[in-house]
Amino acid sequence: MSQPQLQRILLVDDEADLGRIGEVALAKIGGFDVRVASSGTEALEAADFRPDLILLDVMMPGMNGLETLEAMGATSGLRGVPVVFLTARAQQHEIEEYLRAGALDVITKPFDPTSLADEVRDLWKSRASK
Amino acid sequence: VLASGAVGELPEDANEMVEIALRNTDRLTHMINEVLDIQKMEAGNVDLNLEWLSPEQLIEELVEENTAFADQRDVTLEIDCRTEETLICVDPHKFHRVLTNLLSNAVKFSPEGEHVDVVAEMADAETVRLAIRDRGPGIPEDFQDELFEPFTQADPARNRQQPGTGLGLHIARELTERMGGEIGFETSDEEGTKMFVNLPVGESSHHTCPEPPDRREQP
Numbered sequence: 001m002s003q004p005q006l007q008r009i010l011l012v013d014d015e016a017d018l019g020r021i022g023e024v025a026l027a028k029i030g031g032f033d034v035r036v037a038s039s040g041t042e043a044l045e046a047a048d049f050r051p052d053l054i055l056l057d058v059m060m061p062g063m064n065g066l067e068t069l070e071a072m073g074a075t076s077g078l079r080g081v082p083v084v085f086l087t088a089r090a091q092q093h094e095i096e097e098y099l100r101a102g103a104l105d106v107i108t109k110p111f112d113p114t115s116l117a118d119e120v121r122d123l124w125k126s127r128a129s130k
Numbered sequence: 131v132l133a134s135g136a137v138g139e140l141p142e143d144a145n146e147m148v149e150i151a152l153r154n155t156d157r158l159t160h161m162i163n164e165v166l167d168i169q170k171m172e173a174g175n176v177d178l179n180l181e182w183l184s185p186e187q188l189i190e191e192l193v194e195e196n197t198a199f200a201d202q203r204d205v206t207l208e209i210d211c212r213t214e215e216t217l218i219c220v221d222p223h224k225f226h227r228v229l230t231n232l233l234s235n236a237v238k239f240s241p242e243g244e245h246v247d248v249v250a251e252m253a254d255a256e257t258v259r260l261a262i263r264d265r266g267p268g269i270p271e272d273f274q275d276e277l278f279e280p281f282t283q284a285d286p287a288r289n290r291q292q293p294g295t296g297l298g299l300h301i302a303r304e305l306t307e308r309m310g311g312e313i314g315f316e317t318s319d320e321e322g323t324k325m326f327v328n329l330p331v332g333e334s335s336h337h338t339c340p341e342p343p344d345r346r347e348q349p
Contacts, residue, residue, distance in 0.1 A: 020150065024147065
């Protein structure tokens with residue numbers, strides 16, 4: 001069976017500059033359809049976007065990334081969508097915590113905008129092959 | 131040069147990326163300078179150029195310089211000066227930096243539409259107190275002991291909305307103490323936070339002031 005194609009990415013980050021850079025990197029370089037949410041709450045409201053993949057910041061005011069991930073599990077349109085944490089908090093014990101919580105993987109900040117799209121595409125492929 | 135358009139107009143997205151790069155370069159430069167300042171202070175390389183100054187003039191200049199920043203956040207700055215003719219002996223540049231740090235924190239953590247009081251008063255007969263009071267959420271109790279420690283911020287997630295290095299208050303305390311003063315705060319969720327600097331009216335034991343001007347009695 002062929003793998004579903006990665007098209008729509010929901011990027012969740014409260015830092016406006018990073019959200020914008022990520023959006024440009026994924027849309028202009030990667031050719032993805034990207035929506036940016038600046039908080040966990042906003043991310044839950046973006047269920048209508050029907051993302052194929054979610055890139056999720058961890059340290060955010062209000063709902064943090066882990067809380068957002070949990071809430072996504074109860075949100076139609078987001079439930080079951082693979083989540084990759086995008087975070088500077090990526091010590092080994094933290095990565096293990098994210099994976100235990102159900103994340104597909106972790107991309108550490110600072111990320112290279114020119115390779116972000118490739119990195120995301122590789123994660124998508126590796127997921128499909130698992 | 132790129133952002134200014136001097137070498138030709140950039141496409142909108144490219145211009146935005148340049149502006150993001152500039153903004154974050156400024157933040158990084160600011161952070162590096164603060165780290166270097168701390169290194170200098172720890173090595174004892176802080177020269178003080180002391181002058182006798184009027185607290186009233188100090189806070190008026192402070193408010194004038196920060197009004198645009200406060201306006202952006204819809205915060206009003208209000209001056210209340212009750213020190214009359216009293217003068218304090220400080221390094222103008224370094225003391226201004228201390229007060230700017232306290233005031234910018236107060237503005238950043240103020241709810242929109244609120245006001246920040248900038249007060250100069252006599253804490254007692256021998257001490258001038260410069261205080262800056264906001265109506266923000268107060269400093270969390272479990273963070274109060276660490277407030278002046280370097281690289282600390284109360285809530286990293288929240289502070290990303292209020293960018294900072296976690297060094298400003300540490301530098302403010304170090305500079306204040308080198309000028310013979312002390313820095314402190316009062317805070318509660320209901321009342322907001324009052325940060326203050328106490329400075330002796332007379333010549334402090336920490337440094338030698340120049341001769342005071344005629345308008346002031348000899349200390």
